[in-house]
Amino acid sequence: MGSSRLDIALAALGRMKPVLGQFIDGDAIAGAGEAFEVTRPDTGETLGAVRDATEDELNAAVAASKRAFPAWAATSGDRRKEILHRIADAIEERAEEIAAVECLDAGQCWRFMSKAAVRGAENFRFFADRAPAAADGRSLPTADHLNYTVRMPIGPVAVITPWNTPFMLSTWKIAPALAAGCTVVHKPAEWSPYSARLLVEIAHQAGLPAGVFNSVNGLGETTGRRLTEHPDIKAVAFVGESRTGSAIMRQGSETLKRVHFELGGKNPVIIFDDANLERALDAVVFMIFSLNGQRCTSSSRVLIQSSTYDRFVADIAARVRNLKVGDPFDPATEVGPLIHPRHLAKVESYVDIARADGATVAAGGARLEGAGYFFQPTLFTAANQGMRIAREEIFGPVLTAIPFDDEADALSKANDTAYGLAAYLWTNDVGRALRVSHALEAGMIWVNSENVRHLPAPFGGMKASGIGRDGGDWSFDFYMETKNIALAMGDHKMQRLGV
Numbered sequence: 001m002g003s004s005r006l007d008i009a010l011a012a013l014g015r016m017k018p019v020l021g022q023f024i025d026g027d028a029i030a031g032a033g034e035a036f037e038v039t040r041p042d043t044g045e046t047l048g049a050v051r052d053a054t055e056d057e058l059n060a061a062v063a064a065s066k067r068a069f070p071a072w073a074a075t076s077g078d079r080r081k082e083i084l085h086r087i088a089d090a091i092e093e094r095a096e097e098i099a100a101v102e103c104l105d106a107g108q109c110w111r112f113m114s115k116a117a118v119r120g121a122e123n124f125r126f127f128a129d130r131a132p133a134a135a136d137g138r139s140l141p142t143a144d145h146l147n148y149t150v151r152m153p154i155g156p157v158a159v160i161t162p163w164n165t166p167f168m169l170s171t172w173k174i175a176p177a178l179a180a181g182c183t184v185v186h187k188p189a190e191w192s193p194y195s196a197r198l199l200v201e202i203a204h205q206a207g208l209p210a211g212v213f214n215s216v217n218g219l220g221e222t223t224g225r226r227l228t229e230h231p232d233i234k235a236v237a238f239v240g241e242s243r244t245g246s247a248i249m250r251q252g253s254e255t256l257k258r259v260h261f262e263l264g265g266k267n268p269v270i271i272f273d274d275a276n277l278e279r280a281l282d283a284v285v286f287m288i289f290s291l292n293g294q295r296c297t298s299s300s301r302v303l304i305q306s307s308t309y310d311r312f313v314a315d316i317a318a319r320v321r322n323l324k325v326g327d328p329f330d331p332a333t334e335v336g337p338l339i340h341p342r343h344l345a346k347v348e349s350y351v352d353i354a355r356a357d358g359a360t361v362a363a364g365g366a367r368l369e370g371a372g373y374f375f376q377p378t379l380f381t382a383a384n385q386g387m388r389i390a391r392e393e394i395f396g397p398v399l400t401a402i403p404f405d406d407e408a409d410a411l412s413k414a415n416d417t418a419y420g421l422a423a424y425l426w427t428n429d430v431g432r433a434l435r436v437s438h439a440l441e442a443g444m445i446w447v448n449s450e451n452v453r454h455l456p457a458p459f460g461g462m463k464a465s466g467i468g469r470d471g472g473d474w475s476f477d478f479y480m481e482t483k484n485i486a487l488a489m490g491d492h493k494m495q496r497l498g499v
């Protein structure tokens, strides 16, 4: 089974060889920019080469999105709904191929990618259904005027995505942009570019007009920078590191770009001693070690009430040592390789940092033998909130355990980071659940649950974890402008100065 999925993925990449170029105005072009290599995370082998878009190619992609914008913005919501549903149908039909490409290119495990591909289709369906009402507004009448609001798409937008679960994340940003009537220039991450090509091809085969959705490959500091500086791009939807978000804000400042940022996290999971500890244990292990720890909402800090700390930490350590690490295509594999040798080196560096700061490596702590970029699932204990392993986003299969005394101590430790994306808490005391939830500095709180998503609910972070929210109508707030129209009702008296 595993090898046939590998064959499917290799065949998909075979169609993109010898060098993957750009997709502009409805056509794939070879491109003339410099090529960079993409490697296979589980073996370290070369997967292929991709061209960094030249300045002319990037300009052509933006120009195509600008040309296509008026007609797409004027296309009825019902028609946009129909096309987006067709894209969702096609994603479902090709879900196995998409998931296989993610396993090969991003090193993500089959067990999660098979669901992530289907979630990509759900994202399209969700926003497709909302397209007919995207322009809806409110009526705000006064005695002499009818004020009412309408929304219109903001224009061509840039969507810049990272390498973890690249397909699902791209659909989460691109589907609402298209549903709103915006045109898109997408730049996927250079370390996992292949599923983005599948998406743009699928969208065109499903009937999306040329120029509405363009996809340019390239490096952040060249193609990404040019895209965010381009005067014809009206907004930038970005998912990635907080530091890159700052750079994009600077780059877009000259042209007054609207920005939407989904950035990093150092998310706490708080375990009170009255919680259902068995369920909490499952959730703690799942939320940091699934997706190879390369997940923005991963709970990378577990804060445990002192009375249960020793027992709970011992239970986590036992589970961590039993996780099945290996071939991402094997449905039994729980943890696959990291994305890139540079990222592997970064994750590994935190072992020395942890030891130097006085923490204990209770499980894992080393890379695996071989050419793949595997890192053992790792647990740091005897940590405190002052340590770098408790403050910095490691973005790997690495969990830091920290004890706390009481509710106030838990809250102060949970909030003591620059980030504020997600937080999880486990308790059977409803009053405490509410008190703590309200005081936590995070955009999303899950109580007695792992990250279970509901697409109409807002998704996003506070502090260094982001600007803006996705999901429901929040996505349209970003991709659309709200306009107020005031209509005089009859012959009202004008208020003249000095009269």
Ligand code: NAD
Residues within 6 Å of the ligand: 160, 161, 162, 163, 164, 169, 187, 188, 189, 190, 218, 219, 220, 221, 223, 224, 225, 228, 239, 240, 241, 242, 244, 245, 247, 248, 251, 261, 262, 263, 264, 265, 295, 296, 393, 395, 421, 461, 465, 466
């Ligand atoms: P990254 O910031 O390095 O890169 C993300 C994208 O930005 C890539 O396409 C990259 O080429 C591009 N880029 C880099 N520099 C740029 C520049 N100067 N101008 C324009 N574009 C530029 O992030 P990454 O390492 O690919 O991804 C991991 C990060 O993403 C983690 O911090 C993770 O928490 C975050 N993330 C956040 C969410 C969320 O929803 N909050 C979801 C997934 C990942």
